[in-house]
Amino acid sequence: MVDSKPKRTIRKKTEPSYAIYISKLHKDIHGAETELTLSSGAVVALESMAEYSIDVLTRNSRLAMNYAGGKTLSTPVLQGAATLMLSGKLRDESPAYAAAAVGKLSDYMANKPAKKK
Secondary structure, rough: OOOOOOOOOOOOOOOOOHHHHHHHHHHHHHOOOOOOOOHHHHHHHHHHHHHHHHHHHHHHHHHHHHHHOOOOOOOOHHHHHHHHOHHHHHHHHHHHHHEEEEHHHHHHHOOOOOOOO
């Protein structure tokens, strides 16, 4: 006898990839009509830098929360973790960029269009 039901395949969970976002960001910065392109090696390098930065920020945030005795990740904890992670001019300018990003996210969430059913 032949089963009429197709077999179910189990998909393996994979690591999140930032390659699509890196490529879109490159197009946003340099324009879609530019001749500048990113090689796959450059995308892989940028992706590993992003993963490393997220790992370090997460580790520093966890240490700061344990030190402060808190159980909730808050903005001051993240700012302290970023200060530990970054150095020089990047550390000095990051709070302004972070505030701008939070503002844009807040505006987006407030004006988000309703989902269609």
